[in-house]
Amino acid sequence: MIYFDNSATTQVDDSVLETFMKVSQKMNGNPSSLHQLGDMADGLLQQSRKQVASIMGVQESEIFFTSSGTEGDNWAIKGTAIEKMRYGKHLITTTIEHPAVKESMLQLEQLGFEVTYLPVNAEGVISISDVKAAIRPDTILVSIMAVNNEVGSIQPIEEVGEVLRDYPTIHFHVDAVQAVGKVPLNLSATSRIDLATFSGHKFHGLKGTGFLYIKRGRVIAPLLSGGGQEKGRRSGTENVAGIAAMARALRLLFDQKEQKIAHQKHIRDYLMDELANYSKVHIFSAKQGAPHIVCFALGGIRGEVSVHAFEKEAIFISTTSACSSRSKTSSSTLAAMNVPSKIATGAVRVSLTDTSTLEEAKQFLNSFAKLYENFKDIK
Numbered sequence: 001m002i003y004f005d006n007s008a009t010t011q012v013d014d015s016v017l018e019t020f021m022k023v024s025q026k027m028n029g030n031p032s033s034l035h036q037l038g039d040m041a042d043g044l045l046q047q048s049r050k051q052v053a054s055i056m057g058v059q060e061s062e063i064f065f066t067s068s069g070t071e072g073d074n075w076a077i078k079g080t081a082i083e084k085m086r087y088g089k090h091l092i093t094t095t096i097e098h099p100a101v102k103e104s105m106l107q108l109e110q111l112g113f114e115v116t117y118l119p120v121n122a123e124g125v126i127s128i129s130d131v132k133a134a135i136r137p138d139t140i141l142v143s144i145m146a147v148n149n150e151v152g153s154i155q156p157i158e159e160v161g162e163v164l165r166d167y168p169t170i171h172f173h174v175d176a177v178q179a180v181g182k183v184p185l186n187l188s189a190t191s192r193i194d195l196a197t198f199s200g201h202k203f204h205g206l207k208g209t210g211f212l213y214i215k216r217g218r219v220i221a222p223l224l225s226g227g228g229q230e231k232g233r234r235s236g237t238e239n240v241a242g243i244a245a246m247a248r249a250l251r252l253l254f255d256q257k258e259q260k261i262a263h264q265k266h267i268r269d270y271l272m273d274e275l276a277n278y279s280k281v282h283i284f285s286a287k288q289g290a291p292h293i294v295c296f297a298l299g300g301i302r303g304e305v306s307v308h309a310f311e312k313e314a315i316f317i318s319t320t321s322a323c324s325s326r327s328k329t330s331s332s333t334l335a336a337m338n339v340p341s342k343i344a345t346g347a348v349r350v351s352l353t354d355t356s357t358l359e360e361a362k363q364f365l366n367s368f369a370k371l372y373e374n375f376k377d378i379k
């Protein structure tokens with residue numbers, strides 16, 4: 001079996017699963033309980049927070065555990081909107097965001113907020129001049145993903161941050177779900193990023209885990225009200241076992257990070273170079289993009305047909321993003337990149353992780369050669 005759908009989710013690492021099971025079995029108290037079992041769970045929770053903060057280069061007080069990337073995005077956006085609506089109701093984002101951002105923005109539009117959607121060029125990248133032009137006196141939030149989940153384009157986050165230095169009251173949110181451990185991301189005290197979203201299951205942690213970075217001094221309204229966990233900002237009994245397991249997964253992700261990135265880049269470049277030899281293949285990812293994503297189409301063949309043809313060979317890939325793949329709508333990122341819809345409907349995404357191998361890429365290309373032979377005469 002070849003699993004090349006790591007942007008949808010990753011295999012849980014064995015030692016991460018072991019951590020989850022051990023904590024579930026041996027430290028199953030509620031961190032809010034006053035007794036010893038509660039203290040133990042709380043101790044582990046704070047230790048995990050410390051570990052995550054230290055890996056990310058931020059303060060412990062800036063890490064808030066969530067249930068997913070989707071929750072982090074919703075919280076950053078709607079929490080900012082609720083907190084800052086008395087100062088302004090204008091938000092800026094891009095045309096290629098994950099639905100967790102896009103749908104949050106649409107919901108806010110229905111409530112009377114205004115949203116500017118920044119266009120992207122043919123490589124799926126925004127322009128800084130568009131960011132500058134979009135800012136208004138009533139802008140309260142700029143939300144831009146670091147790495148696009150469909151084609152892997154990298155956005156100029158540092159440069160956007162530089163622009164926003166002149167606008168200190170605007171919150172700058174970065175969806176870093178596909179970026180962490182793959183591309184540089186500076187969350188240090190000098191960085192202009194105020195909020196950043198992460199998801200545990202994208203880096204060999206468990207589903208249902210994630211964290212939101214909230215810069216010290218920045219305030220967003222809570223979305224989950226209740227017992228006051230996470231310093232009153234995100235209520236709900238903490239998933240201590242999942243959090244401890246995620247902290248371990250994050251540590252593993254950053255262990256020999258540069259070598260892992262180079263390894264994925266090497267496989268990605270090999271796949272791109274080989275696929276480029278086929279005249280009916282359109283490649284939408286660029287080599288300067290994220291090291292783990294190749295999005296391409298085989299002209300005339302619908303993406304789901306390719307996905308199922310690969311599945312027959314025990315190779316698992318996606319039609320662009322896992323979230324939209326069941327809805328049968330073509331990729332909104334490719335539409336924003338001005339890819340004609342006839343070509344975009346053929347798009348598939350191969351996404352790698354640090355355990356992917358060159359051998360797997362070769363097998364993938366062998367299967368692709370067969371598929372191409374079968375389908376090449378289809379117009």
Ligand SMILES: Cc1ncc(COP(=O)(O)O)c(C=O)c1O
Pocket residue numbers: 007008067068069070071073098100145147148149175177178199200201210
């Ligand atoms: C860029 C991006 N943001 C947010 C999410 C949502 O994360 P989760 O699956 O943890 O809800 C994803 C998941 O694919 C993603 O790729």
